[in-house]
Amino acid sequence: MASNSCGQKKARAVCERRSILAIFVGTTCPACRGRKQIRTAFCGNCYHSLPLPMKSDLWRRFGQGFEEAFHEGLAWLNNRKRQLELRGL
Numbered sequence: 420m421a422s423n424s425c426g427q428k429k430a431r432a433v434c435e436r437r438s439i440l441a442i443f444v445g446t447t448c449p450a451c452r453g454r455k456q457i458r459t460a461f462c463g464n465c466y467h468s469l470p471l472p473m474k475s476d477l478w479r480r481f482g483q484g485f486e487e488a489f490h491e492g493l494a495w496l497n498n499r500k501r502q503l504e505l506r507g508l
């Protein structure tokens with residue numbers, strides 16, 4: 420019951436939440452690897468480039484939509500980075 424395995428669906432969700440929390444309290448932006456403030460999802464540049472609805476979703480609490488908002492934001496930023504690279508910027 421108190422297994423730390425990430426194999427089971429529920430356990431994996433917990434593990435994922437932990438790794439998001441580690442990023443959240445760290446100082447490395449998961450999108451651009453630049454420096455960020457602790458207790459934020461992304462650095463200022465990345466955060467400000469997000470569309471407004473995604474920004475407001477990042478103000479949700481853990482377990483109440485933050486994880487989803489984080490994944491969505493990170494996917495959006497990675498996609499944007501790829502687009503910029505394709506254009507040679």
Ligand SMILES: [Zn+2]
Nearest residue numbers: 448451462465
């Ligand atoms: Zn960043």
